[in-house]
Amino acid sequence: xxxxxxxxxxxxxxxxxxxxxxxxxxxxxxxxxxxxxxxxxxxxxxxxxxxxxxxxxxxxxxxxxxxxxxxxxxxxxxxxxxxxxxxxxxxxxxxxxxxxxxxxxxxxxxxxxxxxxxxxxxxxxxxxxxxxxxxxxxxxxxxxxxxxxxxx
Amino acid sequence: xxxxxxxxxxxxxxxxxxxxxxxxxxxxxxxxxxxxxxxxxxxxxxxxxxxxxxxxxxxxxxxxxxxxxxxxxxxxxxxxxxxxxxxxxxxxxxxxxxxxxxxxxxxxxxxxxxxxxxxxxxxxxxxxxxxxxxxxxxxxxxxxxxxxxxxxxxxxxxxxxxxxxxxxxxxxxxxxxxxxxxxx
Numbered sequence: 001x002x003x004x005x006x007x008x009x010x011x012x013x014x015x016x017x018x019x020x021x022x023x024x025x026x027x028x029x030x031x032x033x034x035x036x037x038x039x040x041x042x043x044x045x046x047x048x049x050x051x052x053x054x055x056x057x058x059x060x061x062x063x064x065x066x067x068x069x070x071x072x073x074x075x076x077x078x079x080x081x082x083x084x085x086x087x088x089x090x091x092x093x094x095x096x097x098x099x100x101x102x103x104x105x106x107x108x109x110x111x112x113x114x115x116x117x118x119x120x121x122x123x124x125x126x127x128x129x130x131x132x133x134x135x136x137x138x139x140x141x142x143x144x145x146x147x148x149x150x151x152x
Numbered sequence: 153x154x155x156x157x158x159x160x161x162x163x164x165x166x167x168x169x170x171x172x173x174x175x176x177x178x179x180x181x182x183x184x185x186x187x188x189x190x191x192x193x194x195x196x197x198x199x200x201x202x203x204x205x206x207x208x209x210x211x212x213x214x215x216x217x218x219x220x221x222x223x224x225x226x227x228x229x230x231x232x233x234x235x236x237x238x239x240x241x242x243x244x245x246x247x248x249x250x251x252x253x254x255x256x257x258x259x260x261x262x263x264x265x266x267x268x269x270x271x272x273x274x275x276x277x278x279x280x281x282x283x284x285x286x287x288x289x290x291x292x293x294x295x296x297x298x299x300x301x302x303x304x305x306x307x308x309x310x311x312x313x314x315x316x317x318x319x320x321x322x323x324x325x326x327x328x329x330x331x332x333x334x335x336x
Contacts, residue, residue: 014321018295020302045328052277053296055270061187061201066176069208073172076209 007038017046160224168215175215179208182225185298186232192293193236195282203239207232222307229298229308233290240286280330288323295320 012029015021021029033039160181166174186207191200210231218227281289294300294308302316311319 010325011318011321014324015317017324018302018320020317042325046324049277049324049328049331050296052273053292055274056277056297057274059188059191060184061204063201064180065183065187065204065208066179068205069179069212070172070176072205072209073175073212076213 007036008042009039010042013039013043013046016043017050161220164215164218164224165220167212168218175212178224182228183208185225186228189229189293189298190232190236192278192281192297193233193286193289194239199239199243203232203235207235210235223304226300226304226307229294229300230310233308236290237286276331276334277327280327280334283330283334284323284327287319288326291316291319292323292327 009029009032012021012025013033016026016029033043160178163174163178163181167178183204187200187204190203190207191197194200194203207228211228214231218224281292284292291305291309294305300308302313302320305311305316305320306313309316
């Protein structure tokens with residue numbers, strides 16, 4: 001033991017109680033403890049602790065775990081059918097694709113028709129005023145010169 | 153067919169090959185020690201029952217990783233100890249344990265006065281153990297109850313032998329202090 005070591009030498013005393021000190025260290029510590037008022041009671045307490053641990057009741061579970069564990073293992077190893085990742089086949093998506101394309105085309109067509117209709121509404125004001133002329137659009141032509149705009 | 157007193161390692165190899173009966177033999181060999189350790193770590197019979205099963209199921213699942221260099225008991229205690237620490241963290245049983253809640257004390261052979269004193273000491277020890285920090289409790293149980301060597305404790309707790317030595321000393325000192333405070 002080093003003379004500079006402080007007391008109580010707890011770690012060394014603990015190792016001594018466990019009988020894990022090599023012979024020279026054990027002899028030196030025994031000699032130190034015999035004359036040390038700090039280490040001696042600590043060693044006595046450590047030894048008493050060992051004795052009390054040895055007196056602890058031997059507790060038993062009262063159950064055989066083997067069948068319980070085996071049941072859990074058996075339940076865990078039963079292969080659970082895993083859902084296969086869904087893959088789309090071309091014939092599964094074709095009707096939806098066709099329907100979508102048809103809807104889109106119809107939408108484009110109807111949209112275009114509406115746009116054309118709005119162009120009719122956006123005719124020049126002179127043409128719109130033709131409704132108030134002597135011979136409005138759609139009326140029967142009483143004479144050729146009446147219906148010829150250039151003839152006016 | 154293996155003799156039922158053959159070494160653990162033979163049974164482990166069979167269990168590794170998927171033999172559940174061989175694993176049941178290993179369970180029967182170690183169940184009392186594992187249960188006892190978990191009971192003292194957790195302080196509850198029900199928790200110890202549940203965690204003992206869990207530890208063996210985890211051991212079965214981890215069997216492919218078991219190496220013949222590792223003693224089966226050490227390897228199993230490592231699993232059981234991790235399960236106990238997880239449970240303590242989960243259930244927050246680390247802080248408070250009532251003094252009255254101790255195990256039944258053993259009967260002693262000496263006279264009634266000595267018997268009463270020994271019973272009292274055992275009760276106090278059990279109560280003090282429950283108040284000890286888990287890292288001190290685990291190391292003391294492995295040494296004093298399971299009688300493991302420093303090297304084996306180091307393997308269970310993933311500690312160097314030097315750390316095992318110093319932590320054991322601190323654990324003993326802490327237990328004595330708790331013990332002294334709880335004395336009437």
